[in-house]
Each structure stands twice: as structure tokens, then as C-alpha cells.
Amino acid sequence: MPPRVSQSTSAHELAALIGPVEALPGPRYAGLARRVRELVTGGTLPPGSRLPAERELAAALGASRVTVASAYRRLRDDGFAVTRHGSGTVTELPRAGAGWGPPTTDPTVLDLGHAAPEAAAQLLPAYEQALARLPAHAAQHGYASTGLPELRAAIAERFTARGLPTDADQVVVTAGTGDATAVVLDALLQPGDRVLVEHPTYPGAIGLVTAAGGRCVPAPVDAADPDALVESVHLVARQSNPRLAFLMPDFSNPTGARLSAAGRRRLGATLWQQGVLTVADEVTAELHLDDGPLPPFAAGLPDAATVTVGGLSKAVWGGLRIGWLRTDAALAGRLGAALNRRQLSVGVLDQLAATTVIRQLDAVLEQRRETLRQRRAVLLEELARRLPDWSAPCPGGGLSVWCRLPPGSSSAALAAAAAPRGLVLAEGSLFGTGEAFDDHLRLPFTLPPEQLRAAVGLLAQVDTELRERPSGAGRPARAATVV
Incomplete structure (x- = not known):
């Protein structure tokens, strides 16, 4: 309409x-x-x-x-x-679909719409160990309301090792990072509450805020100057009085922007002083491909100032539905109770496997980073060769490139025209709150190199055909959903 x-x-x-x-x-x-x-x-x-x-x-x-x-x-x-x-x-802006669907399981489709790598090599051995330990738990009821004690302890130890001292009672285990975010929003938002978000931002966050009855208030992100977000957030927070802020301090999705150590300290202090609780999404925080690690966003702030959410979907595998939230113990207890009203427990077998994986996460991440570096290089090389008039800045980490299209190009038109060719794209406007960013396209580098080359080849063909299409030839057919 x-x-x-x-x-x-x-x-x-x-x-x-x-x-x-x-x-x-x-x-x-x-x-x-x-x-x-x-x-x-x-x-x-x-x-x-x-x-x-x-x-x-x-x-x-x-x-x-x-x-x-x-x-x-x-x-x-x-x-x-x-x-x-x-x-x-x-x-108006063209729409490639009515919504942003889940990744496809069709092996003939090239999916550049979702940043979802294959499983890490350590996953299957972790499940084998989990199966060996399962009988000890099978004799009990099988419910772990806020997470198995050993998994919560492993997550807390990981936070502590990264510079954010954490006890197990500050951690709640969830069914993925998105589930952790949903728990926070459902528990703390009232209908009409404002949530400050980066602009552009992850489409799932926009959907979760809307589902919880909140309203997104955008603060612009500049990947070339990530710390400029500090001032824009300060101004937006003063003007709109948000209840919460949802931020990705490390390799923000989709821009790849990363706050400096000083920038995240200033931003955290600004939001805390203005009474805004920050939800910091760390799902890609340790996927740094060029520079080294930085302190967690919550480091140096009161525990009650931030709810840090994270999970294993990007580092290990999307099928391992284990995430978590970390905050002060009192708020963690409140959020854990909210989670229990929705579900009694996350699967015990998955939690046992996650415990093993987290204790060897450094080795997992080392291999994952090397794979992503190689695939990032392939994607950028193919874009430079096949689509030289596109702007494709090299991100310092994360899973995707935020491309700016040439003047007059439309990511919605590209997505609609690519779908019948078996190429899935996520149009740029999905990442905005007001139909902006149709002149951008997020391209993940999570597929194997040969699939990345084939996908960019198809994308270049579609781009050429759209540019050469005469006036009156008709707009691209719209897909029912982006899958």
C-alpha cells in the first residue's frame, strides 16, 4: 500500500x-x-x-x-x-518483500541476505562430550530455569577474562542473542516507550522493539568516524528521553563500525548519566579481524547501567541456540523471572555442549577469524572486479560489508530482481527505521569462496540489467518474503 x-x-x-x-x-x-x-x-x-x-x-x-x-x-x-x-x-520506496524471513535451507540458493557461517569444527566433539554427560542430568527433571550452573559459571569466567568481573548470578542463559534482547524489551518496556537505536541497525532489533510496544529513535552511525555516535546519542537522548538504548559497540550490524575504547567509555557514561539503560549486543564483539580486542562496553560502568547480551550463533553456529544476558544480580533475577514466564528452560544438551565450547572459545575464534579474513578478501576482490562503481569499505571485523550503491541504484530493486535467479539479498531499507538506506546493500562474507564468487557474479548481472532496462519495462516482481 x-x-x-x-x-x-x-x-x-x-x-x-x-x-x-x-x-x-x-x-x-x-x-x-x-x-x-x-x-x-x-x-x-x-x-x-x-x-x-x-x-x-x-x-x-x-x-x-x-x-x-x-x-x-x-x-x-x-x-x-x-x-x-x-x-x-x-x-515511495519499492519493497522486495513484506518482511525479513529466516535463512533458506535450499542448497541451490545463494544466500547473501543473512550473515550465518557454517558450524565451527569444535561443535560436533562438544556435542559428543555433552551426550556422555547427559545421563547424569537425565535422572533429574531436566529444567534449568536461568541456565545450568556450570554454563553460567563458564560465561561469567569469560566476561571476567575479558575485563568485566562477573559472578554466575549476574548471568541468565537464553535461547540465543535475540531471545536475550527480547527478554529485556518485554520485561522493561511499556507501550509507547522510546528505544534509542543506531541508524542503520540490525533489523531484528527494530522488530523486537516494535513487538514489545516500543518506538525506535534513530541516532546516525558513521562507519568512517564511529566515535561520532557519542555526540549524536547525547543529542538524541536529550531530545527524546528514551527508556532504553540498543547498541552494537563492536562491528555494528550492518555498518561494521566499532567504537574506540575511549568512545565506549564516554558513550556508556553519557547514557548512564541521562538515566538510559543500555542493551549492548556483543554477538560479534570477538570477531575482530584486523585490530585486537577492546574492553566490553559495560567495563567501568555500574553493573546496573548495562544489560550485555551475547551468544554463540556467529562464533560457533546458528543452530546452537545458546545466548545470555549479563547485568547486576538484582536485574538479572528480574529478567530471569520474566524468561521463566515464557519458557521453563533452554535445552540441557545444548547447554552442556555450549559449556564445552565456551571453555575452548579462544581456539574456536582463532579459526573463525582466519576463515572470515579469507572470505572478506574474496568478497572485496570480487566486488572491485565485477562492480567497480560500488563503494565497499573494508570492515575491521564482523561478518559483512555495508556497500553504498551508485547514484540512482536501488537495493530494493536489486533484491526483487535477484530473487528469481536464486540469489537472496536483504535490501538496505530493512536496516533503517524510516525507509532510508535503499542506496545501500549489506553483503555478508560468510559463504565459502566459490559461492561468494558466484553470488557476486549474479549480482553484477542483475545490476547491469537494471541499469539497461528501458523506461516503461515494468518494475521488478516483488517476492513474498526475503528468505
Whole structure:
């Protein structure tokens, strides 16, 4: 459904934003359409903006009405505008699907929509050990309400070794990092509460906030200057009075931005002083590929200032549904009680395997980092060779590259056109709170090298076809969901 009309843009205002029509590249109507698309994807013309009448814009630009009409037709064909009775032509963003689905299990599909590596080599031996220890637990009821004591102790020891002294009673075991985040939001948010989030941010976090009745308040992230987030968060927190903040201090998804040691200290202190509880997602914190480790975000802050969430999905395997949250003991007890109202326990066998894996996590991470370095190099090399006009900054860690597309390109259009080819993409607007970032695409480097090469090859073909498609050829077919 087209967005509700939120504002009108006069012909002279839009002409000023477009600039001299003679300077637009390519056929004049196509260049005009590309320029309007840039304004939409950049947020200057947000979805729901009413465009001026064709005749008025043509006069303001000094162009023919045919040129403007053809440009508007191109915008409609590509999904960036819709004509509505009584409202004229209104901007919108194309959508590749109604939601962000789970990773596909189809082996014929190349999935660049999800950052999910295969299992670490240590996983199967850990389950073998877990099976050997299971009989001792099978004689009991099998419920571990906040986690097996030995697993909570192992997690606490890991935090302590990283510079954040932790006791086992400060830890609650959950069914993954997302489950830990959901527990915090469900327990602490009231309908209408604001949650400060990085912008862009992980789509799952946006969905969890919305499901809990909260409202996301964005603070811009600049991967080239990660510590600029400190000032933007300070301003946003003062203006919006959020209840919580959801942040990824290390290799933020999708930008790959990483706060410095000084930056995270300043940001943590700023939020604590303003009475904002920070949920710090550390699922990729130890996937540093270039520089070394940094202190946990919560280090040096009162335990009650932060809830740190993490898990094993990225370092070990997505199928090992073990996550955790860490905070002060009193809040951990409250959050553990909230978890118990939803589920009595996480699977004991998984917890036993996770205990073994966590105690050898340094070896797991060393191998994982080396694999990711190699795959990151393959992805960046292929992008430079096949899509040289894309901007693909090299992230210092994490699992993906946040690409900026050339002017006029649309990640939503790419995702919709790639799906029938067996290539799954996650359009950039999924990572924003207001349909921004259609001019970006997140590309994980978690697939094996040969699959990465094949995926980028398909992506380059789709990109070329979209650029060469004539006006009026029709917008890409929309997929039902991104899977």
C-alpha cells in the first residue's frame, strides 16, 4: 500500500534540489528520474512526499513536459512513486518483500541476505562430550530455569577474562542473542516507550522493539568516524528521553563500525548519566579481524547501567541456540523471572555442549577469524572486479560489508530482481527505521569462496540489467518474503 501523503514539495523547491537539468547524465528523463531517486533514498524526499505537477516542474526546470512525464513514469515503474487519485504523484520506496524471513535451507540458493557461517569444527566433539554427560542430568527433571550452573559459571569466567568481573548470578542463559534482547524489551518496556537505536541497525532489533510496544529513535552511525555516535546519542537522548538504548559497540550490524575504547567509555557514561539503560549486543564483539580486542562496553560502568547480551550463533553456529544476558544480580533475577514466564528452560544438551565450547572459545575464534579474513578478501576482490562503481569499505571485523550503491541504484530493486535467479539479498531499507538506506546493500562474507564468487557474479548481472532496462519495462516482481 502506498505511504500516507506527509508533505508537498513545490516545483521550485524540487528544481533547486535537482539542480541544472542540463548537467544530468544520460537521457534527460532518465537522469531526472535518477536524481529524484537519490533524493528519495537519501531521505530528502521521504516516502509520502507529493511531487509537483508535471507542467509546474517542467517550467521550473526549463525542461519539456514530456521529459518530466517520462521521468515520473520511470519512477513509477521502478517503484519510487505512485499516482493516487486526489494526491497526484507521491514518492515511495519499492519493497522486495513484506518482511525479513529466516535463512533458506535450499542448497541451490545463494544466500547473501543473512550473515550465518557454517558450524565451527569444535561443535560436533562438544556435542559428543555433552551426550556422555547427559545421563547424569537425565535422572533429574531436566529444567534449568536461568541456565545450568556450570554454563553460567563458564560465561561469567569469560566476561571476567575479558575485563568485566562477573559472578554466575549476574548471568541468565537464553535461547540465543535475540531471545536475550527480547527478554529485556518485554520485561522493561511499556507501550509507547522510546528505544534509542543506531541508524542503520540490525533489523531484528527494530522488530523486537516494535513487538514489545516500543518506538525506535534513530541516532546516525558513521562507519568512517564511529566515535561520532557519542555526540549524536547525547543529542538524541536529550531530545527524546528514551527508556532504553540498543547498541552494537563492536562491528555494528550492518555498518561494521566499532567504537574506540575511549568512545565506549564516554558513550556508556553519557547514557548512564541521562538515566538510559543500555542493551549492548556483543554477538560479534570477538570477531575482530584486523585490530585486537577492546574492553566490553559495560567495563567501568555500574553493573546496573548495562544489560550485555551475547551468544554463540556467529562464533560457533546458528543452530546452537545458546545466548545470555549479563547485568547486576538484582536485574538479572528480574529478567530471569520474566524468561521463566515464557519458557521453563533452554535445552540441557545444548547447554552442556555450549559449556564445552565456551571453555575452548579462544581456539574456536582463532579459526573463525582466519576463515572470515579469507572470505572478506574474496568478497572485496570480487566486488572491485565485477562492480567497480560500488563503494565497499573494508570492515575491521564482523561478518559483512555495508556497500553504498551508485547514484540512482536501488537495493530494493536489486533484491526483487535477484530473487528469481536464486540469489537472496536483504535490501538496505530493512536496516533503517524510516525507509532510508535503499542506496545501500549489506553483503555478508560468510559463504565459502566459490559461492561468494558466484553470488557476486549474479549480482553484477542483475545490476547491469537494471541499469539497461528501458523506461516503461515494468518494475521488478516483488517476492513474498526475503528468505
